[in-house]
Amino acid sequence: MLDTLLGGQSLPAGELAYIAGVTPQTASSHLSKLIDANVLLVETNGRHRYYRLASPEVAQLMELIAAVTPPVRVRSLRESEQMKKVRHARTCYDHLAGRLGVDLTKSMLDNGLIEVESPTDFSLTSQGHDHFRQFGIDFSVIKLGRRVFARRCLDWSERYHHVGGLLGATLTSALFERRWIERVEGLRAVKVTDVGRSGFREFFGLDVKEIIKA
Amino acid sequence: MLDTLLGGQSLPAGELAYIAGVTPQTASSHLSKLIDANVLLVETNGRHRYYRLASPEVAQLMELIAAVTPPVRVRSLRESEQMKKVRHARTCYDHLAGRLGVDLTKSMLDNGLIEVESPTDFSLTSQGHDHFRQFGIDFSVIKLGRRVFARRCLDWSERYHHVGGLLGATLTSALFERRWIERVEGLRAVKVTDVGRSGFREFFGLDVKEIIKA
DNA sequence: GCTAAATTTCGATTATCATCGAAATATGAA
DNA sequence: TTCATATTTCGATGATAATCGAAATTTAGC
Known part of the structure; x- marks a missing residue:
């Protein structure tokens, strides 16, 4: 998922789950850990939540x-x-x-x-x-x-x-x-x-x- | 252990174990994983094995x-x-x-x-x-x-x-x-x-x- | 060759993590 | 409102990792 986001895009959780080959539940668990660790940022847009890298440092x-x-x-x-x-x-x-x-x-x-x-x-x-x-x-x-x-x-x-x-x-x-x-x-x-x-x-x-x- | 080695020194496994507050067995297990991951280098010097960071990139x-x-x-x-x-x-x-x-x-x-x-x-x-x-x-x-x-x-x-x-x-x-x-x-x-x-x-x-x- | 020290390997136990089904929550559309 | 979609939370299970005692390995010094 991180490798995909390296391109600089923002992607919703479901798409990241598909790309990683895991269920949305599993992806959600990892994504929230990455948010806590300051690795990712999330932007809520309606029922979609777009994830992206938190900073150029990442x-x-x-x-x-x-x-x-x-x-x-x-x-x-x-x-x-x-x-x-x-x-x-x-x-x-x-x-x-x-x-x-x-x-x-x-x-x-x-x-x-x-x-x-x-x-x-x-x-x-x-x-x-x-x-x-x-x-x-x-x-x-x-x-x-x-x-x-x-x-x-x-x-x-x-x-x-x-x-x-x-x-x-x-x-x-x-x-x-x-x-x-x-x-x-x-x-x-x-x-x-x-x-x-x-x-x-x-x-x-x-x-x-x-x-x-x- | 890595934080200690960030100073640029080479240290033997036993000392790193002591610093980390774990037994030598545990330290040895972690150190060998870090070697495999290209994070550390080891220099064997008699019965001492000196560990240090593998590169400035680390x-x-x-x-x-x-x-x-x-x-x-x-x-x-x-x-x-x-x-x-x-x-x-x-x-x-x-x-x-x-x-x-x-x-x-x-x-x-x-x-x-x-x-x-x-x-x-x-x-x-x-x-x-x-x-x-x-x-x-x-x-x-x-x-x-x-x-x-x-x-x-x-x-x-x-x-x-x-x-x-x-x-x-x-x-x-x-x-x-x-x-x-x-x-x-x-x-x-x-x-x-x-x-x-x-x-x-x-x-x-x-x-x-x-x-x-x- | 023997002994002690530094370190690793093996094996078993315990703790932690990953995973996904089921259910809950939130939002947009009909 | 009701339904569909996107996502998260909860909970249980199986997998993986951490840890350390015991034993093996290596080497320095005698």
Whole structure:
């Protein structure tokens, strides 16, 4: 959770729990300890509680710990293959991340479907609205609710942003529905199907470099 | 045990056990974990095994933890007096910290001996080079090796930076050699001698406010 | 080679922590 | 109001860690 927050974002408890792979109760327990220890700050916003690092010193602290700690040894070929799959394409909460998520984001930027609105957010251009309407998703009728529309989410494996928020989530669930992507059993990784491979090329001008074999 | 080793000394396991108030078995168990975690190094010298911090980064890490952590409640008058001494002047790994370390750093900045080079580093000005040559230290002939020359190290008690790195270490060991400062028995604290008091005034334009009495 | 000192390893006990189901709380929406 | 969602609190259980006695290991000095 701390590693995720190192990017400087504020995230709600549920999302941090998902990322850490624990239940919300467990995450809540850890988060409150981290608050007490002056490591995190929380900002209450309605029923969401956004957690973030308490100070630049904490970020410096974590970088130092990473510098002092011996690098985590990958113990087996299987683990290393799994790591490759996870780096290639995975879900981050409910949207695409990894190489695929980042490349898709870059191609949407290049094609003028989205643009960088602020350090923390993307926005959908009118061209993007049209393009996604053709794709079968009409974002002009989708209600925002409390959720951010298109978060710029820092990708730990690619060190670049991918699209999160409602846009990322809606797009990703559509990709699952159309079977462009499928979950890899037991991992956070996803694989691109043959249908997806041609779909990404035609619709997003994106050549998916390596297809992960199931 | 780590707090004791922050003074920069090497100590045997038995002594660290005594200081921490645990049996040698318990200390040994913790020390071996700290070795595995790259926090400590051990030097075997006959049947004694001398433990010390593994790197300046570990010292910086611990000072940062102290800076982030909420202050510990002081339980007794004696503890409070000890705390005062430690806050006044102490060694941080191998360089000066506390009020004295911070004031010395400020006076070197004011007198143009050093300047802020980056958020993490100081640098020695040409005036500083001359001044230290007069003092008897020629930094132009000291090899850097892998160590940072003059780190801006955050001071937990003063919430300001003091000089670490090679510059801080070289200066501090010279101060011990000339008996401007001496260790306080059983603590990380140091005290300024009468010689040091006049020396700091003449050479660094620094009035040492309170002399810690032994 | 023997003995004493410093330290570690082993094993058992006790204390503490992590975890999650169930229930409570808080908020926003219908 | 009622329902759904986000989050926390409580409580029980299983896992992990701390601790130290006993015994093993290492080495200095005799």
